[in-house]
Amino acid sequence: MIALLLLATGITIGLALVPRAIYPSLANEQLQGISDPLVRLQLKNARSALEIEFRWQLIAVTGIFLGTGVIGSWVRHKK
Secondary structure, three states, rough: HHHHHHHHHHHHHHHHHHHHHHHOOOOOOOOOOOOOOHHHHHHHHHHHHHHHHHHHHHHHHHHHHHHHHHHHHHHHHHO
């Protein structure tokens, strides 16, 4: 039971931190050369969309691994 709790905690932390580490938010210093506020907003929204898409990909991969583990455990237990 504790292993499942640790697994769930690890997955939750990973889903929160890994996308931010790979696609960090754009700082104002990085956007200083862009004078048009609309373009700045579009760039920030694009970065946020990348982060969200990557998070969904992580959720899908995690689901595949967990599903495979559950099926494998069920087959092993059934024998």
